[in-house]
Each structure stands twice: as C-alpha cells, then as structure tokens.
Amino acid sequence: MSDRIANAKLRGKVMTAEEAAEFVNNGDNVGISGFTGAGYPKALPTAIANKAKAAHERGEEYMISLFTGASTAPDCDGVLAEADAIRFRTPYQSDPILRSKINDGTTYYMDYHLSESGLYVEQGFFGQMNVAIVEAVRITEDGHLVPSSSVGNNVEYLDNAEKIIIEVNSWQSEELEGMADIYRINKLPNRQPIPITDPGQRIGTTYIDIDLDKVVAVVETDLPDRNAPFKPIDDQSKQIAGHFLDFLEGEVAAGRLTYDGYIMQSGVGNVPNAVMSGLLDSKFENIKAYTEVIQDGMVDLIDAGKMTVASATSFSLSPEYAERMNKEASKYAKTIILRPQQISNHPEVVRRLGLICTNGLIEADIYGNVNSTNVTGSRMMNGVGGSADFTRNGLISSFITPSDAKGGAISAIVPMVSHVDHTEQDVKVIITEYGYADLRGLAPRQKVKKMIALAHPDYRPLLEEYYERALAKAEANKTMQTPHDLATALSFHQRFQDTGTMKLS
The missing domain is CATH 3.40.1080.10 (Glutaconate Coenzyme A-transferase)
Structure with a gap:
C-alpha cells in the first residue's frame, strides 16, 4: 500500500477501481476532479464505463450525470461517452466522442460559465450530488487531501456529495503539495469580499479538508495526465x-x-x-x-x-x-x-x-x-x-x-x-x-x-458587399444603428452547409 495514504481510517478503505465503481449507481450525479486534461481520476471512469457496458448488455439502463471542472481526457470523458454512460454533462468538454454524443442527442449538455458551475451545485440546481471522485497527490495524517495538478470544482463536489471516492495517484509529484490555495466562499446570503488584491496573494490552505465519514473508497493509481503537445509555432x-x-x-x-x-x-x-x-x-x-x-x-x-x-x-x-x-x-x-x-x-x-x-x-x-x-x-x-x-x-x-x-x-x-x-x-x-x-x-x-x-x-469583398446591402436596407427602414440584411445575414453559414465552403463557387 502506498505511503501516500497517511490516514489510518482511510487506509482501511483502499480497494480496486472495479470495487469502488459499485458505489456509483444508475442515475447518480457524479462530480469528478479534472480541468483541461489535468488532475482527473484515471481508474474510476474506465471501471464505471465497463459497469455501464455490462448493464447495457443485460438490457438494463445505466447512465450518470457527470460534473467536472472543465475538459478531462479520452480515458475519462472518452471511455464514458463511448459506453453511452453519460446522460447529462456540464460545464465544459473537449473530447471528440463526447462531442459526437452531445451533437447526436445521446447526451444532454449544459454549457455553464466555469465560475458559476460550483455555485449551482451548492444551490442544488441539479439535485443531490451523489458521488465525488477526486484525484489527490496524497492523504495527510489528518485525512486532508492534497490536490494534484488541478483544483477546479473539487471543493464543491467534496462538500456536497453523499459519498466520496479518492484516487491517490503516485505519478503526480509529491512536491505539488504547497502549490494549492484552498479558500471557501461563504454560502449565500453571507458572502464576504474575496481578499485578493494581487495575483500572488495566498488566502487559504494547501489542502482540502473533507468529511472522512463520507469516504467509501480509496483507489491507488500511477498514471499520467493527458498532456497533449502544442503544435509548433507557425x-x-x-x-x-x-x-x-x-x-x-x-x-x-x-x-x-x-x-x-x-x-x-x-x-x-x-x-x-x-x-x-x-x-x-x-x-x-x-x-x-x-x-x-x-x-x-x-x-x-x-x-x-x-x-x-x-x-x-x-x-x-x-x-x-x-x-x-x-x-x-x-x-x-x-x-x-x-x-x-x-x-x-x-x-x-x-x-x-x-x-x-x-x-x-x-x-x-x-x-x-x-x-x-x-x-x-x-x-x-x-x-x-x-x-x-x-x-x-x-x-x-x-x-x-x-x-x-x-x-x-x-x-x-x-x-x-x-x-x-x-x-x-x-x-x-x-x-x-x-x-x-x-x-x-x-x-x-x-x-x-x-x-x-x-x-x-x-x-x-463578400463582407463589403454584404455591408453595402445591409446599409441600403437600413437606410430605407431607418434602422441604421446596426445595419443588417436579415435575408442574407447568415448566407456564409448557409453556403457552408450546402457546399462545404463559405466562398462563392
């Protein structure tokens, strides 16, 4: 067992990802860590996807509502989407399989502003958060979580979930400890100003404190983040x-x-x-x-x-x-x-x-x-x-x-x-x-x-031609503030759908 799990109570909750996935049920609201391919759970998504596939093969329904910080990775959003395991997704995604499921209507998607998504969970807009699955660098002696390569909405999911599953990832450097600055905003209507007047100010703790009684499983992993290379600068x-x-x-x-x-x-x-x-x-x-x-x-x-x-x-x-x-x-x-x-x-x-x-x-x-x-x-x-x-x-x-x-x-x-x-x-x-x-x-x-x-x-030339036409319409109708010719305002898009290009053939 990893020495990164220093809390005695939580050391007794260590199990496989497959065993932990049994705590995630059909219809659950599941909040996970992860933001732009960093700090997302690595083992549970595949285990949940496999559970969904097995249920579907038996003719049973199995889909969850998935909440993140932002985008995750193919071994998270991708495997779950491929298994038709995501009924609802928010607030941001970039996986091509999930995108396809959203656009073909399999998955409902709500495109919320990132600053508001955690608040909406706190306010109960989506119903009860059933499970939080969060990656950590380590668990301290007191049972605090040291975040890995992202923080995202982890605090909101951990605070509001009925059950917590922790993935302790030894690929993530232990020296990340100390980088996080965890500050909780007071719940409405008792909010106070956030005491930041300079980007370098630290106002919180380096860990996330959690309710240990809500932890149902701890899973050990040693897997990298999705780190896609940037294209050469052209x-x-x-x-x-x-x-x-x-x-x-x-x-x-x-x-x-x-x-x-x-x-x-x-x-x-x-x-x-x-x-x-x-x-x-x-x-x-x-x-x-x-x-x-x-x-x-x-x-x-x-x-x-x-x-x-x-x-x-x-x-x-x-x-x-x-x-x-x-x-x-x-x-x-x-x-x-x-x-x-x-x-x-x-x-x-x-x-x-x-x-x-x-x-x-x-x-x-x-x-x-x-x-x-x-x-x-x-x-x-x-x-x-x-x-x-x-x-x-x-x-x-x-x-x-x-x-x-x-x-x-x-x-x-x-x-x-x-x-x-x-x-x-x-x-x-x-x-x-x-x-x-x-x-x-x-x-x-x-x-x-x-x-x-x-x-x-x-x-x-096409834009100039459009604007001249829009001006003529506006002058005739006395609508000069923002001239448009509504009959052709979306002609670029219509032409692209019809011919595959916005250019005139």
Missing part, C-alpha cells in the same frame, strides 16, 4: 502574437499600461500559447497572470524571469513540460498558485485586478459579437468555458484567431455570428494575422471597416 501564429504585442505597445504609449504592470489572462490553445512565447522577447517585465490554466508559454516566462506570479486553477502542459513540472514542482510552487475555479474565475477579482484577457473564438461578426462554442449555430465544439468570466469583467478583453479555417473554407469574420457567447459590449479587441481591431469607443457602424480588414482577403 508563421501565422507569430504574426498574431506580433499584432498582440503591437497592441500592448500602443497601450503603453497611451499611458494605460506600463512595462512592469501587465496582469494577464490567457485561454487555452496553440495560438494563446504562441502569444505568451512572443512575450519572451518583449519589453514587458514582472508579468503576472490571474487565469485558468498554466501552459507551456507561462512556464517559459517563469523560467526566463519575465513572469513573477501565475495564479490559475489547473495545468495544461505538453508531455515535456509536465515532466519538468513533476521534477521541479517545489521550485515552481514559489511562483504558481492553484485555486478553486470559483476563485480563479471570479468576476469580483477579475474586475479588481484589471486583467488584459486573451481568448480564442470560432467566429466574430462585423460588429464585434463573438461565437466561441457552436459551429453554424448548432454544432457544439467545446463550450464557453471561463472565457466569458474574464471577457465580461476584464479591463481589456481581446480575442485572437486565424482569419480562416478548414483550408480557407470557413471565414472567422462573418456578417452575423450564428450563435452569440460574447456580445459587442464586452468585446474590446480582435486580432488575426492581418492586424488588430481596437473596438473601444466605437459605435457599431464605426467598427465595420476595422473588422473587415481582419478578414482573409478572399472574404473581404
């Missing part, structure tokens, strides 16, 4: 990163930013990671992050002495960088803080710190509305995640994207977005490889020229 990503730095330089010139006063948030993905890499050779020093995830680019900034604090709720690292983190966790714990996502994404703190936020998108329209989630309005990709937590409340909310996708078949700039996640009131800056559009202080019609300039050259 010329397009370098161009986008360069335009982002140009924008920051403009903020310095305007007196709104200093070279040692940049506090950032960054979404997940290859392009945001490239932007962080671009900061290595910039004039910016003493960079701080108050964000969701720690990516490779942030680790590079820390190693270079450019970033002094990185506060998040999870890692999202490539295999190489995950190995580095495991080997040198005690060193990085001096700079990195992992918080519950109710804290890492909390609007109150985001607004107070004055963050410059950077996220990705599927499409933006000529007035600056952004769709982050649904292709052609109905096909779910991953979810809004925490991007809206930061976009609505950040000091400057920017979106970065290549100008086209699918080999040029899809334009990232369209006449009207087919689904709205971030409204024009919240979106301040949009950046593609063709430049940046600073939309602050502009009325809708004043934004159009800047937005069309960001589009791929193949699509600019």
